[in-house]
Amino acid sequence: MTSQEIRQSFLNFFKDRGHAIVPSAPVIPGDDPTLIFTNAGMNQFKDVFLGVEKRPYRRATTSQKCMRVSGKHNDLD
Numbered sequence: 001m002t003s004q005e006i007r008q009s010f011l012n013f014f015k016d017r018g019h020a021i022v023p024s025a026p027v028i029p030g031d032d033p034t035l036i037f038t039n040a041g042m043n044q045f046k047d048v049f050l051g052v053e054k055r056p057y058r059r060a061t062t063s064q065k066c067m068r069v070s071g072k073h074n075d076l077d
Contacts, residue, residue, distance in 0.1 A: 007063045014061035022062040037067040 001009075011021050025044035029035050035043060041064030047053035068075045 011061055011063060014059075017059075019059040019061040020055075020057035022060045024063060024065045027065050027067055037069060038064065039066055039068060040064070041066065 015021055022044070025038055027038050029038055029043065032043065032046065038044075041062055042049070044062075044064075045055075045060070048055055
């Protein structure tokens, strides 16, 4: 099984249970000056969590590209 097949299987699992598939946000976020890189899948939902924005769905799934730049699992080392 390829990584793409695993990713699609993951997304389909949640889609089959009523979740909307949301595309991955950019690794370099253009609309959040508090971030240099996307470091978590929840970043694109920040305004939803803060109550600033509403989405047309209540449940979502995504496979987020991200960059870890510190800590035990540093992608730059």
